[in-house]
Amino acid sequence: MTTADFPIVAPAAPRLFSQHTTARVGGPAGDWIVAENEHDALDVLQAHPLPADSVREAGEDTLLVLGGGSNLLVADAGFGGTVLQLAFSGISAEPVETEAVEITVAAGHDWDAVVAWTVERGLTGLEALSGIPGAAGATPVQNVGAYGAEVSQTLVDARVWDRAEEELVVLSAEQMQFGYRDSVLKRTTVAGSPRYVVLSVRFRLTHRAGEALSAPVRYAELARTLGLDPEAPEDQRRAPLQKVRNAVLQLRAGKGMVLDEQDHDTWSTGSFFTNPIVPASAAAQLPPQAPQFPAGTDDDGEPLVKLSAAWLIDRAGCGRGFGADLVDGRASLSTKHTLAVTNRGDARTEDLLTVARAARDRVRQTFGITLHPEPVLIGCSL
Ligand SMILES: Cc1cc2nc3c(=O)[nH]c(=O)nc-3n(C[C@H](O)[C@H](O)[C@H](O)COP(=O)(O)OP(=O)(O)OC[C@H]3O[C@@H](n4cnc5c(N)ncnc54)[C@H](O)[C@@H]3O)c2cc1C
Numbered sequence: 001m002t003t004a005d006f007p008i009v010a011p012a013a014p015r016l017f018s019q020h021t022t023a024r025v026g027g028p029a030g031d032w033i034v035a036e037n038e039h040d041a042l043d044v045l046q047a048h049p050l051p052a053d054s055v056r057e058a059g060e061d062t063l064l065v066l067g068g069g070s071n072l073l074v075a076d077a078g079f080g081g082t083v084l085q086l087a088f089s090g091i092s093a094e095p096v097e098t099e100a101v102e103i104t105v106a107a108g109h110d111w112d113a114v115v116a117w118t119v120e121r122g123l124t125g126l127e128a129l130s131g132i133p134g135a136a137g138a139t140p141v142q143n144v145g146a147y148g149a150e151v152s153q154t155l156v157d158a159r160v161w162d163r164a165e166e167e168l169v170v171l172s173a174e175q176m177q178f179g180y181r182d183s184v185l186k187r188t189t190v191a192g193s194p195r196y197v198v199l200s201v202r203f204r205l206t207h208r209a210g211e212a213l214s215a216p217v218r219y220a221e222l223a224r225t226l227g228l229d230p231e232a233p234e235d236q237r238r239a240p241l242q243k244v245r246n247a248v249l250q251l252r253a254g255k256g257m258v259l260d261e262q263d264h265d266t267w268s269t270g271s272f273f274t275n276p277i278v279p280a281s282a283a284a285q286l287p288p289q290a291p292q293f294p295a296g297t298d299d300d301g302e303p304l305v306k307l308s309a310a311w312l313i314d315r316a317g318c319g320r321g322f323g324a325d326l327v328d329g330r331a332s333l334s335t336k337h338t339l340a341v342t343n344r345g346d347a348r349t350e351d352l353l354t355v356a357r358a359a360r361d362r363v364r365q366t367f368g369i370t371l372h373p374e375p376v377l378i379g380c381s382l
Helices: 038-046 051-055 109-121 220-225 241-254 309-315 349-367
Strands: 027-035 061-065 072-074 079-086 091-097 100-106 155-162 166-174 196-206 278-281 291-299 303-307 329-335 341-343 376-378
Touching: 027 038, 027 196, 038 079, 038 155, 038 196, 051 341, 100 109, 109 241, 109 341, 278 309, 303 309, 309 349, 341 349
Parallel strands: 027 079, 061 079, 072 376
Antiparallel strands: 091 100, 100 196, 155 166, 155 196, 278 303, 291 303, 329 341
């Protein structure tokens, strides 16, 4: 008998999260299924009903749903279960009223390609959300937002697979209970284990005859870049769609917030921390120059205030590039923006977490405010 009778076949190398996430860190997965269509995704989902709460809380659900991997940090040891990567794409549009068009987008469609598609067709509503990495299906999960816009402003509903009831349902925007970087989709995800898996999303956009103008620009820095007066009435804060998209992309690139393989400042999960929302009484203890924005009231009626995590990090002594010395230069805060924790080329997940922990601890020591991570952490914690 020769080896020709029993050819030696090397086992397929496991897929690594470092090759499928924008921070480019994270170990192997047990099994990796790329669903090229909704039917294949549903087969996998039907085989993975929602486990008991205790299993999910222990981080032992065997299913992880992946879009573009831009808001995900997976442990260096990896994830032993099945990764379901939603890779199906497609956009369809339907006029619904004289000046309104609804677009339906498959979960795996690249988000920025969706925005570009709408801008090219003169559809108003998503332009300020240009340049955000990831897939369309993930956008409602944390109510993706930037430059004064959030998907909740235009999202009509999402078709989702409910792993608890094992059925397809349509969740309206109202049912998704959107908040700042939050939704019912996120609140029902436990240790990375989602109850609802988004298969497609529907947005209602505006389409007017003549030159297509943006929605009113709500972000002062963007307004100034476009030559608009940030204090002007809403209707005077509109600009041509493509011009708004270009300005957003330019502003984002200056902060390392547009993916660029050559630029390590973009090897990140974007903002590592959410902007803390605290009672006004706690915000009053901060230095007067700390940026503060009204954020509604709590259940007892006390006013809430949104703070700038980037400002707190910076003023706690963690400037741009902070933390490199803690991990032999493998990771640091971005050299363009203090809110991103970046991989400088050969970082591991633990390096990014070391830098993030140091920044969080300094903010807590200096201001008594606790920062919380924005990305989903799998098999690791801050
Ligand atoms: C450079 C950079 C800039 C960024 N800028 C912004 C920004 O301006 N604003 C902002 O809000 N975010 C920003 N982000 C974060 C990120 O891009 C968004 O949160 C994005 O929507 C994540 O999409 P994704 O497909 O990559 O999700 P993934 O990272 O693949 O997944 C994130 C989480 O969502 C879950 N998930 C993914 N797809 C689905 C689905 N179809 N159904 C149910 N659950 C799902 C995953 O299980 C996981 O828990 C930025 C990230 C980077 C790297």
